[in-house]
Amino acid sequence: VKARPTPILSRPPLSNLAAPCGFPQDPPVVHRAGWVVADPWHIYKEGYVYVEKGVIKRIGTGRIPVDVTVIDHGPGAITPSLVNAHTHLELGALCGKLPFDSGFQNWVSELLHLRASLTNEEITAGILRGKTELRETGCAVVGDVSTLGASWEILSNSGLCGVWFQEFLGNFVPEALSCREPHGAIRGAFAGHAPHTSSPILLIALKEITREKGLPFSIHVSESEAEIEFINTAKGTWADFLSGRGIDFSEWGLPATSPVSHLDRLGILDDKTLVVHLLYAQRKDFDLLAKRGVTACICPRSNENLHGKLPDLLGMMAAGLRICLGTDSLASVSSLSLWEEMKLVATRYPTVSPAEIWAMATVTGAHALGFSESFGTLEPGRVPAMLYMPVITSSPSAVLEMIVLGEMDNDE
Numbered sequence: 001v002k003a004r005p006t007p008i009l010s011r012p013p014l015s016n017l018a019a020p021c022g023f024p025q026d027p028p029v030v031h032r033a034g035w036v037v038a039d040p041w042h043i044y045k046e047g048y049v050y051v052e053k054g055v056i057k058r059i060g061t062g063r064i065p066v067d068v069t070v071i072d073h074g075p076g077a078i079t080p081s082l083v084n085a086h087t088h089l090e091l092g093a094l095c096g097k098l099p100f101d102s103g104f105q106n107w108v109s110e111l112l113h114l115r116a117s118l119t120n121e122e123i124t125a126g127i128l129r130g131k132t133e134l135r136e137t138g139c140a141v142v143g144d145v146s147t148l149g150a151s152w153e154i155l156s157n158s159g160l161c162g163v164w165f166q167e168f169l170g171n172f173v174p175e176a177l178s179c180r181e182p183h184g185a186i187r188g189a190f191a192g193h194a195p196h197t198s199s200p201i202l203l204i205a206l207k208e209i210t211r212e213k214g215l216p217f218s219i220h221v222s223e224s225e226a227e228i229e230f231i232n233t234a235k236g237t238w239a240d241f242l243s244g245r246g247i248d249f250s251e252w253g254l255p256a257t258s259p260v261s262h263l264d265r266l267g268i269l270d271d272k273t274l275v276v277h278l279l280y281a282q283r284k285d286f287d288l289l290a291k292r293g294v295t296a297c298i299c300p301r302s303n304e305n306l307h308g309k310l311p312d313l314l315g316m317m318a319a320g321l322r323i324c325l326g327t328d329s330l331a332s333v334s335s336l337s338l339w340e341e342m343k344l345v346a347t348r349y350p351t352v353s354p355a356e357i358w359a360m361a362t363v364t365g366a367h368a369l370g371f372s373e374s375f376g377t378l379e380p381g382r383v384p385a386m387l388y389m390p391v392i393t394s395s396p397s398a399v400l401e402m403i404v405l406g407e408m409d410n411d412e
């Protein structure tokens with residue numbers, strides 16, 4: 001059974017970052033349903049959400065305290081929309097075109113090769129496809145990483161909110177480096193590609209600019225064995241690859257005990273840094289990241305496809321690390337649906353509670369991208385970006401369980 005959310009907010013939120021997004025011109029309305037999932041820890045039976053001037057005014061259960069239009073969505077659950085904290089929209093054209101079973105290094109080579117052969121029209125079509133899929137699968141806030149700069153225009157006019165991370169790698173710091181001014185409900189920020197592809201000087205410059213502006217900074221960390229080997233030894237296949245391309249890494253301060261400790265030495269890790277993957281990271285890395293207030297973004301479907309391995313989610317949780325969810329790109333997964341991602345987590349980590357999984361796909365992602373004042377939960381003052389999920393149950397503890405497993409009553 002497929003999870004098929006119905007967006008309650010039928011139009012995109014107003015493009016306004018200064019004030020809360022919403023529709024101030026709309027008449028007040030009460031949305032009600034069998035359940036209202038306000039956040040992972042508060043679920044109302046026979047709940048309602050009262051929306052006025054485009055903002056949630058009140059949320060509760062039982063008798064509706066105002067005399068306004070009531071929209072009854074049914075016996076299922078009203079939930080906040082989702083947050084996909086890591087994707088690459090501009091790789092959408094590569095969907096289904098790359099082999100997953102011939103090793104990560106091969107996948108990367110093929111990706112670079114194929115990407116270079118794409119026309120602008122193909123790249124644009126891929127971005128549009130991803131944007132549509134995000135919206136149709138109930139995502140309201142996205143963290144999009146862009147190397148080519150191709151997704152900015154479409155994303156900032158998409159009705160989605162979020163962060164557009166312009167990504168850099170290599171040895172050199174571009175001149176006149178500055179983040180794009182916010183457009184629509186999209187903020188421009190920076191991403192460093194990874195510790196083994198980007199020089200310390202570059203990473204420090206990118207982080208410094210985002211830090212001054214209070215923006216998030218994103219970086220892939222500990223995704224492959226080649227990365228770990230290179231950071232640990234400054235030798236190996238990746239060192240040869242860099243040398244072969246004429247990239248001098250002798251000033252990178254390597255070796256280091258791990259990619260995480262390398263980044264810590266550079267002063268990159270703080271509560272506005274989002275580290276993506278951590279597939280080969282160790283417990284001591286998790287402890288350090290938690291201590292620095294970093295948020296981890298895991299993309300388990302992508303990891304499983306490209307590396308045949310899943311991250312140590314339980315280790316991350318035991319360290320008290322904040323964890324959110326991303327899909328990665330259509331070059332490594334078959335869809336940008338966070339429902340698929342949640343289902344994989346629920347199935348493969350059965351001891352992780354549905355509430356914790358739901359938090360990863362909503363609250364924590366909104367926090368990591370800097371949108372937690374408007375998105376991620378349903379509470380007074382927030383944007384009414386809501387979904388209706390057709391779950392049929394009489395047990396509050398089953399609501400989120402059915403939602404994260406995609407056990408919906410939507411065969412009609």
Ligand SMILES: [Zn+2]
Pocket residue numbers: 086087088145220276328329
């Ligand atoms: Zn990625």
